[in-house]
Structures are given as C-alpha cells and as structure tokens.
Amino acid sequence: MQIHAHYNGAKPDPYLINHHLEDNRLSPESALKIIATSEPGGEAVGLPEFVFLNPQADPAPDKPLQYMIKELFVKETFRSAGTGRALMNWVIAHAQAAGCARMDWHVKPTNEAGIRFCRSFGADAVAGRVSFRLMLR
Incomplete structure (x- = not known):
C-alpha cells in the first residue's frame, strides 16, 4: 500500500491491493x-x-x-x-x-x-x- 501511496499520493483499499497481488503480481503465471x-x-x-x-x-x-x-x-x-x-x-x-x-x-x-x-x-x-x-x- 505504501508503494501506491508513494507514487499516487493516496492509500487504496487494502482488499483491492491484496486481490491484485494474489491474482496478478504473485500468481505463478506472472513473469514479474x-x-x-x-x-x-x-x-x-x-x-x-x-x-x-x-x-x-x-x-x-x-x-x-x-x-x-x-x-x-x-x-x-x-x-x-x-x-x-x-x-x-x-x-x-x-x-x-x-x-x-x-x-x-x-x-x-x-x-x-x-x-x-x-x-x-x-x-x-x-x-x-x-x-x-x-x-x-
């Protein structure tokens, strides 16, 4: 969440961040x-x-x-x-x-x-x- 706040100036909904991390960035299919x-x-x-x-x-x-x-x-x-x-x-x-x-x-x-x-x-x-x-x- 701090990354988002650092770059965008606002704290996002923690549920949205966790959902995004689990489903996208940390998924086994992610190249990242x-x-x-x-x-x-x-x-x-x-x-x-x-x-x-x-x-x-x-x-x-x-x-x-x-x-x-x-x-x-x-x-x-x-x-x-x-x-x-x-x-x-x-x-x-x-x-x-x-x-x-x-x-x-x-x-x-x-x-x-x-x-x-x-x-x-x-x-x-x-x-x-x-x-x-x-x-x-």
Whole structure:
C-alpha cells in the first residue's frame, strides 16, 4: 500500500491491493518476480520487482538476458539507511548470476536522489531514450 501511496499520493483499499497481488503480481503465471526484505520483526521494509527479458535489439549470445527492474521501493523510514543499497547489490548479483548482459530501470527525471543512487552503482542514463505510456482504460 505504501508503494501506491508513494507514487499516487493516496492509500487504496487494502482488499483491492491484496486481490491484485494474489491474482496478478504473485500468481505463478506472472513473469514479474518480487523479493522482499524485512526487519527482524517481519515487517517488509523494501522490495525490488523485476523481470527477465530476451531483448531482440541487443542480443548477446554469451549473455542473452536483460534484467528489467520494474520497482525498487524502500519504505520511507528505512531510506538512507542502506536498505536500498543492499537490495540493489542483491539485484545486481542476481542478474549477474543469471547471465544477464545488462540491467535497465526507470527513474523520474525529478528524482535527484534516485538518480544519484543509480549513478553510485556505475549506471548511466540511456542516451536518446524517452519513456512513453499509453493508458488503455
């Protein structure tokens, strides 16, 4: 729910969120994978959501996979405490172990802290790319 509030500014109905998670994002048919990190009491404090892709435009026979991060979210009270860095280090190691040639993810151009965070891992903005969205409902 905090992810939704973070991006949309409003808390949704918990029933709708649970229904969406169970039926879509966490279903066995979903290509999206989610890993959560928690504090000792069991409360989730951060998560990356990712998917493996086989890019057509940039095939690399020795490393044919692309790792696409859909979300990398850390609960507000745990930001700047190393949680995001630990999650990103796990994501990088996971992508490397799977034989990925590259990782891609989106960051809002106004998210200066997020951009600094990405650059701290050696990532570069993709030149000549603009993100688009077409709403279908």
